[in-house]
Amino acid sequence: MATKPMTKTQLVAALADKMDADKKTASAALDALTDVITEEVSNGGAVTLPGxxxxxxxxxxxxxxRNPATGEQFKxxxxxxxxxxxxxxxxxSVNT
Structure with missing residues (x-):
């Protein structure tokens, strides 16, 4: 089990390595993907990432x-x- 989650810097470095590109290009690709997903989901749509x-x-x-501190119920x-x-x-893949 991993001790710490992967940071954005580590993700960009791994993505750049897989793409055979520099970190600037990988960072731009990740930011573009995040923007597309955010825009689509905020408009009520859904995005499928294969795999x-x-x-x-x-x-x-x-x-x-219910407020757990006071027990008060509210709508x-x-x-x-x-x-x-x-x-x-x-x-x-996780369970193999």
Missing amino acids: VGKIMCRERPERMV KDADKVVKMTIAKALKD
């Missing part, structure tokens, strides 16, 4: 929640959350 998973925006209905308004469904291929 990784599907990122989507889901609406949650209005509901009753929370409907909101949107980002969800990611992990691809079966990635799950299988």
Whole structure:
């Protein structure tokens, strides 16, 4: 099990190595990918990353929640959350 998550700098370096490109190009590619995903999901769409998973925006209905410190219950308004469904291929690669 990994001790620390990969940082953006480490990810850019690994991406540059796989692409046989410099770090500046890899960083631009990563930033462009992040921008496309953010724009699509914020507009209510979904993005599928083959072999990784599907990122989507889901609406949650209005509901009753409880403050754990005081025990007080109150109504929370409907909101949107980002969800990611992990691809079966990635799950299988982790469990082998």
